[in-house]
Amino acid sequence: MLIKVFGAAVQGIDATLITIEVNSSRGCMFYLVGLPDSAVKESHQRIISALLVNGYKMPTSNIVVNMAPADIRKEGSAYDLPLAIGLLGANETISSEKFSRYLLMGELSLDGSIQPIKGALPIAIKAREDGFEGLIIPQQNAREAAVVNQLKVYGVSNIKEVVEFFNNERELEPTVVNTREEFYQQQTDCDLDFADVKGQESVKRALEVAAAGGHNLIMVGAPGSGKSMMAKRLPSILPPLSLGESLETTKIHSVAGQLRRGSSLISQRPFRDPHHTISQVAMVGGGSFPQPGEISLAHNGVLFLDELPEFNRGVLEVLRQPLEDRQITISRIKSTISYPANLMLIASMNPCPCGYYNHPTKACVCSPGQVQKYLNKISGPLLDRIDIQIEIVPVPFDKISDQRQGEPSNIIRQRVIKARQIQEKRYTEYPGIYCNAQMNSKLLAMYAQPDDKGLALLKNAMERLNLSARAYDRILKVARTIADLEGAEQILPNHLAEAISYRNLDRENWAG
Incomplete structure (x- = not known):
């Protein structure tokens, strides 16, 4: 008897339909074909135990299981449930009448309980695209998948529930999530606030400009000057995620298994801060x-690299292409996978090995050569891709002891949102471009051209600082953002002057 059950394989951040064909005939052998990996092959033992514990018999006939398409490698333990249901269907233990209407995925324990899987959201999207009536997945993944509308999502905790459902002995309750209500309720929840930051007005201004234009930023300063503190508060002033951005971000975290159990959509921008090892x-x-890496997990959010020179140089160099193209393509012999990587890079570092170069009160014990060598750990091409380079000095005592709170994040966020709205309107006709940091050369020529005074100022800065052509473009992008924050149509000399002041790390004027 031939039975077909449906599952899905996750490739990149999308899913591919997998048809599990089970053929039962005379004999006593078991064959599993269709390019399964070791975890899929081991499912045979898990299925036998789960069925026996729950009072079902494993088929004793000759069984051939094919996982089609046979040229796609099947990985992981999430195929346990559809394989088990297919075997029971081939044995006529359960009715196969409803198999074509449902997609199933789940890992089985030896007692028949169903464990959570990765990638439930892209699997649910694929189930809806292919016209399935419902999706049967582990209970822990039900809310994550239920954000997909026009699809019945059933969360189950034991294989017995699934068997009884197909035998019409049990009704399963679909999981319902009010996606928009939950999404908008959680958007403004943020534990960290810029009101807690004492002083550092110039750095807060630089972070506001970075948030308003989606610019990359690096902070250079002595230990304890507040670099990490302010970086962690950046998401609180970024514009809220749109529903589309939230869905895309959730798909990435779902594939990576990074979603909290029982959660639905990610409603706040990601903040990733990997260790320098x-x-x-x-x-x-x-x-x-x-699997997606940190640059993809930070998609639509912030990637924070603390103590940038301590990172392996090779790790830093691989950031160069994703920062330009805003996606990463991973090529292997048998496959090529692309992950989105539209992120803001925020980095921090000490100015020298001892940490006190340019410190107002503590003397630096490093020679100019040591300072330059320390800075050389970060390549020039990578620094060129960082639009805003700001020096940060320690907060004086009178600022630290001041009991008055600083400007709260929600006030700064309103200015950022207003600037982003100007940019979205400006780039309506250009798909894939939403903020000034994404402007190409054509758009720079159209929207970021300074007047004659501004050009003279920019020429003088380029010659004195020996800036590259990429740095020239970065200055214009930042100046355009500063103008947008002020609601100005044209880039004025004062906007350019502020943008030029955010190039503190240009080599010729840094280490003396």
């Missing part, structure tokens, strides 16, 4: 079983 693969993604 991170490997290249963990940063960009990939591996034997390709």
